[in-house]
Amino acid sequence: MKIIIAGAGEVGFHLAKLLSYESQEITLIDIDKESLAYADTHLDIKVLRGDTTSIAILKEAKIDVCDLFIAVTAIETTNITVCVLAKQLGAKKTIARITNTEFINFKDEVGFTKFGIDELISPESLAAAEIELSLKQSSFNETYEFEDGALTMVGLTLSSSASFVGKMVKEAAEILPEIHFIPIAIQRFGTQYTIIPRGDTEFKRGDNVVFITSEGGAEELCKLTGKDNTDIKDVMILGGSQIGFKSARDLSDKGFNVKLLEANKERAFDIADDLPNVLVIQSDGRNVDILDEENISGMDAFIAVGDNSETNIMSCLVAKSKGVKKTIALVENMDYFELSHSVGIETLINKKLLAANNIFRYIRKGEVLAMTKLSNMNAEILEFEVKASSSICNKYIKNIDFPRSAIIGGVIRNDEGVIALGDFKIQEGDKVVVCSLLQSIKGVEKLFR
Template sequence: MKIIIAGAGEVGFHLAKLLSYESQEITLIDTNKDSLVYADNHLDIKVIKGDATSIALLKEAKIDTADLLIAVTASETTNITVCVLAKRLGAKRTIARISNTEFIQHKDTVGFTELGIDELISPESLAAAEINLLLSQSAFKDSYEFDEGALTMVGLNLSRTASFVGKTVKEAAELFNEIHFVPIAIQRFGTQLTIIPRGDTRFKEGDNVVFITSKGGGEELCKMTGKINAEIKNVMILGGSKIGYKTSRDLSNNGFYVKLIEKDKDQAFDLADELEKVLVISGDGRDVDLLDEENISDMDAFISVTGNSETNIMSCLVAKSKGVKKTIALVENMDYFELSQSIGIDTLINKKLLAANNIFRYIRKGEVVAMTKLNNMNAEILEFKVKATSKINNKLIKDVDFPRSAIIGGIIRGGEGIIALGDFRVQENDKVVVCCLPRSIKRVEKFFL
């Protein structure tokens, strides 16, 4: 695919990096020379310095032959303008990064598609939605919903007391009469190796395991692993950023008791005016005495979303030492994901990764409904829609010659999630959730064309 990215900031550079690894034809546009020089030296892409709203510059980038334009500059006005121009100049599909979430809520009413913008994404909204989901699935370190929870991906670390440690996948499945979950990826403790499990794969203590669950699967997993999906009601949030504001607003509207700590006094007063159901505290969240004074030990969850990754990590570690059950830290450095398991923070989230996941489904072949990359694992989960022409259509799963580095995690049919085994027949309009290693993605895509 020929892809043009407007904006070489954190999201744009991260997207360019991921896409260049896949041998996509990438052109990166930005006004900042230093950002482009770094990208040009580190990535196999073309860079153009200039304003992406310039028609002459877009023509220089050969916008008329572009399969996809992604506008992710810091200015949502620029992003919208670039997408409108690009579509008029011949780009097949456009995606704009925005910060005003009202645009997403009223996308159809305003008619953004008619204007020339195929998709709107907000990294801040994606991060806030991720936090909401993680709080509802408190026993798990990672979570992602397909079709509003028809199937759910959850991740956890196996402790010594988990009932299926030492058992094979097949033996673990026999512990329940009906199967509502299936493992789709395993990372052995102390390694970076990602395994796509089969029936004879044996679970080991310390494994980081990702499951696909249907309704009831989460409760079964909790019973088998000794995890407790505790109800979370009291939440403390550090940082009144866009993510902090949106998370506080959404949680308080959903009946959570929320305390929000913001260092900047003026911003704290503004937040207090806007968030009537939230207790806003002006103070430095790194101050342990302040956290004690605000009864951090009584909190069910602590979420740190300041602009400083180190502050977020350290404050979550303090919260964990005070007995807080669930901690979530926003980080910018992708390398920190490798440390999350060893340092004791429940979940790390990254805006760049969330935005990239949301955009990546437009790069994959076949009709991809949803997609996510697994944190700290070299694997992707994709949700494909089965067409009449798809090779997998009307076939039993056991008769599909899937690569061993890929696995079907579940099927969504008529809005119902199903953990499908070998004798299940795939039909047109089914949505199939697949986990695969990068080397097998192209083979998997061919089954759904």
């Protein structure tokens, strides 16, 4: 697959890095010499220096045989313009990064596909949505919804209070008369290895376990693991960035009591004018005394979305020390994921990873409706739509020659999520959620073509 990426910033570089691991043919375009030089020496890709809106540069990149064109420069108008040009010059599919969420809200009404843009993505909006979902499922350190919550992925670390620690998966399944959740991935404490669980896999204390849940499953998991799904009402946000602004706006619209701290005076006043239902405080929230003055200990959740990852992490640690139950930090360095979980920060948000997840489904074979990479795990969760031609269609799960390092987590049929076991028959139109280690993804894709 030939992929051209316009923009070698943090999102573009991260995408190029992940896609290069997939043995895709990648060309990265940017005007910045230093960014391209770094990408050229660290990644197995082709780099091309020049203006991304230059038709000559696009032709040099062989836009006429491009399968996927991704515009992720820092300038929204540039991304829209270059996608239109790319489509007219022969690109099969185009994706533009935008910051104005009105474009996404009214994309069908405007008809972006008519003039050459197949998909719009906003890493900031994706991050804000991830924050809202994390507050909704406050007991878990990782969450993702399929089809508006028909099935939900949740991740947690097992403590000694979990009733199924020391039991095998098949034994744990016998605890409840009906099954509304299933484990799909396990990372043992202190290791980097991802396990796709089977019936004889044993749950151990300290395991980081990812589950797929249907309706009621999250509540059952909380009960069995000794977790308390705290009702979040009072939220403090550190940082008036685009993510901070969008999170404050969306959460206040949903009835949360939101307090936002922003050090820049002009930015703080602008946010206060735009968000009358949010208490905006012009203050450096990195100062512990100021956090105490603003009653951080009375907050249900603390969200740090400033420009500096280290500051966000440290601020969340301060919040934890003050008794805040749910902390969320925006981080840019993926290496921080394991570290932050080990010191007690529940949820980490990474814009690059969210954007990559949103884009990755376009390079997967079969009808991929959604996908997410598991944080700090060597696995992906994909949602496929079953076609009549799919080899998996009209077969019982137990009779499908499924890769050993992959598992079906659940099926959505008629908008209802089901935890599907061996005697479940897959039908045309079903939406099947699969967790797979990276080496088995191609084998899984073949089943849904």
